[in-house]
Amino acid sequence: MNKIFKNIGLLALTGILVTACNEDDNTNESIIDYSTATITLSSSSATSIDESAIDADDESTYQIEVVATLAETQPVNAVIDLVQVGGSADSADFEGHTITIPAGSTTGSATVDILQTGDIEGDETLVIGGSSRANFNIAAFEHTVTITNDYINTFIDLDLDWDGQVTIEEEDVSSTTVELCAIDFDVVLFDAATFANLGYLMATASCPESDSYFFGDGEYLLIAELYDNPHAGFGDTTDVPLTLNFNHEYFDNSGSIVVTGAFDLSATSGQAPIAYLTVSNGGQTYEVTPY
Incomplete structure (x- = not known):
């Protein structure tokens, strides 16, 4: 019986302690006094950005830094997303990041990266603001x-x-597999109207041959030229197809042209037209069509 009374006494004491920890002794209300903290945002970054000067391979070329500050430390992290709140720009023009003020700290920062789009848009504006993910207020802030x-x-x-x-099958000899990239093709540029030879466009002995080019307005002819073929001595007549890939970044203009029947594995020299290249609008418009 004493054991029963002892357990009842422990339960009663536990109840008293729980009540004491969570309620005011006089009012029976919570003694936790919480008020939503306010975050202040600020930025001293540039307000005018030259898009042509942005390095597309380096996101830090133009960054808007935003600093978030609390008047006093808080027991939880404060998380603020940097977002567009106005302006004529769209989501392709920037990338917004997230500020975190760690619990026990009063400040944090993050950036908005301004991106190249390649679009013909004219001047645009981007108004940056902040959005809290939890129970924090954001003081009025805009950076244009x-x-x-x-x-x-x-x-x-x-x-x-x-x-x-x-794979070449030879009489009385085991088969031999050869790499087509051992062949050396170059690309020669011609004026399509006069057929004047404008020189080598790609001639680096690489496979594939590739590069990025600016052409003045006009119509051109791209011709593949066989410079060297170490496999010609086999006498094999298997076709060697050529593929021209083209891409005009930021514009809806990309594709491939495949040329077959122009060269075989026994060829030692020769030229073959691949494609017409038409350029206009100061090099802003490219059209590539099969020959």
């Missing part, structure tokens, strides 16, 4: 950026590829 001088891509990427393998 003007994006000027559109970056317009006037270069086209060209790639001539003939990679592959051919």
Whole structure:
């Protein structure tokens, strides 16, 4: 019986302690006094950005840094997303990051990266603000950026590829597999109207041959030239197909042209037209069509 009374006494004491920890002794209300903290945002970054000066391979070329500050430390992390709250720019023009003020700290920062788009847009504005993910207020804040001088891509990427393998069957000898990339093709540029030879466009002994080019307005002819073929001595007549890949970054203009029947594995020299290249609008417009 004493054991029963002892357990009842422990339960009663536990109840008293729980009540004491969670309620005011006089009012029976919670003694936790919580008020939503306010975060202040600020930025001293640039308000005007030249899009043509942005390095597309380096996101830090133009960054807007935003600093978040609390008046006093808080027991939890404060998380603020940097977002667009106005302006004529769209989501392709920037990348917003997230500020975190760790619990026990009063400050944090993050950036908004301004991106190249390659679009013909004219001057644009981007108004940056903050959005809290939890129980924090954000003081009124806007940072307005003007994006000027559109970056317009006037270069086209060209790639001539003939990679592959051919297995050659020889009489009284085991088969031999050869790499087509051991063959050396170059690309020669011609004026399509006069057929004047404008020189080698790609001639690096690489496979594939590739680079990025700016062409003045006009119509051109791309011709593949066989420079060297170490497999010609086999006398094999397997076709060696050529693929021209083209891409005009930021524009809806990319594709491939495949040329077959122009060269076989026994060829030692020769030229074959691949494609017409028409350029207009100061190099902003490229059209590539099969020969």
